[in-house]
Amino acid sequence: MIGEHIRALRESNDVLLRQLAAQLEIDQAMLSKMERSERSFKREHIDVLAKIFKQPKKDLLTMWLADKILKTVKSEKFTKEALRLAIDNV
Amino acid sequence: MIGEHIRALRESNDVLLRQLAAQLEIDQAMLSKMERSERSFKREHIDVLAKIFKQPKKDLLTMWLADKILKTVKSEKFTKEALRLAIDNV
DNA sequence: AAAGACTTGACAAATTTTGGACAATTTAAG
């Protein structure tokens, strides 16, 4: 979800994978995977991306975290219940 | 949260740490930590515990998962927003 | 056919997480 979002931003700004990768100081192949949710963005990347694309950091961070969460619960039963329970205990 | 719950069950059933640890085939020191949320129960432990204390597996599993979730998001901003977003994307 | 943009898979390296063991200490009860 953060991946697709970044990709959309990148494309609508006519930025090449290779260019954005350079700004994030990572391999282009890696960024390609990140945008397709095959790998994860690092926490620090989010700040850089927010600046580059002038997005509210909060939005990107929330998406990034949500991804992280979904990753840890994937393939478990009662995911929704657990998420609700988690919210109640934050 | 699963920890405190197990502890409550254990005590109300007059079971000693050492005894429950034996049933779970783990070190008593470890179980002590687990009940105090210093360490985590393994996924398999949940099934055993549900049987031992005759609890609905779903309840324990949900708590266990919620703990796991909270662990991954702890110390991050926008946790609630992320959890909500995660729910919407399950 | 050549070039540019992106994807894919495989592999090694690095890092993190986890688990278990033990000894020492503390707490509570008798």
Added chain:
DNA sequence: CTTAAATTGTCCAAAATTTGTCAAGTCTTT
């Protein structure tokens, strides 16, 4: 005081996850 129960701290090994890098591949455009 003595014993039993539980906690704490630390160390270590194994396992699991994450990362980075590369070479080769696809697809599209010129």
